[in-house]
Amino acid sequence: MSAVFEHEVAVRWRDTDALGHVNNAVFMTYLEEARDAFYTAVVGADPIYVVVRIEADFLAEIQYEDRLVTVRIEVEGLGTTSLTTRETILTAAKEVAAKARVVTVRWDQSSRKPVQFTQAERERLAAAKT
C-alpha cells in the first residue's frame, strides 16, 4: 500500500449551515469517514477507536456545489494504544480546505478503556507510515 491513503466523501446538503457553506463540525465527520476507510483498508477491518486529540486548521470553505471532497490520511506516529494521523481535506478543485493532526486510541467497548493494538495491527499500521 502506498504511504498516502485517499478517500472521497460526498458533500450533503445537510452539511451546510446558514452561512452557505459546510459547517466546521462536519469537517470532523469528513475526517472520520476517511479515517474509518483507512483503518479498514490497512488493518483489514474497522477496529474500534476513539478520538483523543484533534488539531485542525480550516483553510478554505467547502460548498455544497463541491459535491465531493477528497480526504488524505497519512500515519505520523504509532504508540502502544494510539495512532497519530495527518489528515487533509481537499475541495473538488483540489484546494486544501483543512489540515488536521488527529490522535486516536484503540478502544475496548466493554471496559470503555484504551487497549493495545494487536501485533498484526501494529505491523500493518507501521507499514503504512510514510
Place this chain on the structure above:
Amino acid sequence: MSAVFEHEVAVRWRDTDALGHVNNAVFMTYLEEARDAFYTAVVGADPIYVVVRIEADFLAEIQYEDRLVTVRIEVEGLGTTSLTTRETILTAAKEVAAKARVVTVRWDQSSRKPVQFTQAERERLAAAKT
C-alpha cells in the same frame, strides 16, 4: 398529568442549512427530543423504542433566531407494542411550524424486534391520552 405535554428544544446553529433556516430532517430530531422527554415523564424512564411511521406537515420555517422551539406531544392511540402520538412544533412566536403523527414501537434491543409495553407502561400511557 395533563393531556398535553410540552417540551422546549434549543435551536442550534448546526440545525440550519444554506437556505438560512432549520433543515427539514432536524424537525424529526426536535420531535424525537420531545417524545423522549414525554416517555420519561409519563413512563418514568425512557423506554427503548423505534419510529415506524411519520406523517409530517411543514407549515412554517424555523430560524436560528428562534433560539427555542416548543414541542407538544399528545397520545392518540395505544396498541400492544405501538404508540401513536400527535406532535406539534411551535416557533418562538408560537406559530405552528410542523404538525406530525408518529407511530413508535417498544423495542427489544437484544432481539432487535418489537416487544409489548408492560402493563404499568400501558396504564401510564393510557392515562396521558386525551
Place this chain on the structure above:
Amino acid sequence: MSAVFEHEVAVRWRDTDALGHVNNAVFMTYLEEARDAFYTAVVGADPIYVVVRIEADFLAEIQYEDRLVTVRIEVEGLGTTSLTTRETILTAAKEVAAKARVVTVRWDQSSRKPVQFTQAERERLAAAKT
C-alpha cells in the same frame, strides 16, 4: 430518462445513534440527497425547493455496515408549485428500509414563498412521471 431514478448515498458513522443503527432523522437526509440528485438530473440544475409534507414508513434498520444505501425517486404528481414523489430507501442487501411520499414546493428564496415551476421544468418533470 427512465421513470425510476436511483441514487446511492454513503452511510456515515455519524448517521448512527446509540441503538447501533442509522437514526430515523437521517433517513430524511438520505431521501433529500437522492431528491436533490433527481432534480439535478431531470430539471438540469438543482432548483430551490422546500419540503412541505413527508409520510414515511420505516421498515428495516440501516446499519453502518451497509456502507451504501440506494434511494429510488419516482414522480407521483405535479402541481403548479408542488411536486409529489415516491421515495424508497434500499439497504445494501436491497431490502426496503423505508418507503416515503414527499411533497416539495418550488421556493423563491428572496420572498421566502412558493413559486411556480417554469414551463421547461414542468415538462421535464412530467416526462419523468411513471
Place this chain on the structure above:
Amino acid sequence: MSAVFEHEVAVRWRDTDALGHVNNAVFMTYLEEARDAFYTAVVGADPIYVVVRIEADFLAEIQYEDRLVTVRIEVEGLGTTSLTTRETILTAAKEVAAKARVVTVRWDQSSRKPVQFTQAERERLAAAKT
C-alpha cells in the same frame, strides 16, 4: 461581566453514535453553541465569524444520560480580525469532557473574507479577557 462565561447545552439523542456516546464531531457543535452565546452576551449580538483553528483534547465520554453539558468560554487573545478562546466542556457530573483552544475570525459574508472587529467589539472582548 465575569471573565468566565458558562453556557448550558442540552444533549440530544441524535448526538450519540453506535459506540453509545456523543460523537466527537458533536463536541464541536457544543463549543459552537456556547461560543455563539458568548459572542451574543459580550458583543451584544452574534457577529458573523468563522472558525480557522481548533485544538481539542477529548478527556471523557459524554453520554445521552448527561442530558446537559456546561461549556466555559474564556478569552485568551484578541487580534485585529481574530479571537482566541479557551473552551471547556463539563459533563453533568462536572468532569472535564474536553478542553479546546479555538481561533475564530470576524467574517464578512458578502466578500467571504475576514474583516476587523469594530472598536466597540474589541473593547467589549478585551474587557472579557481573563
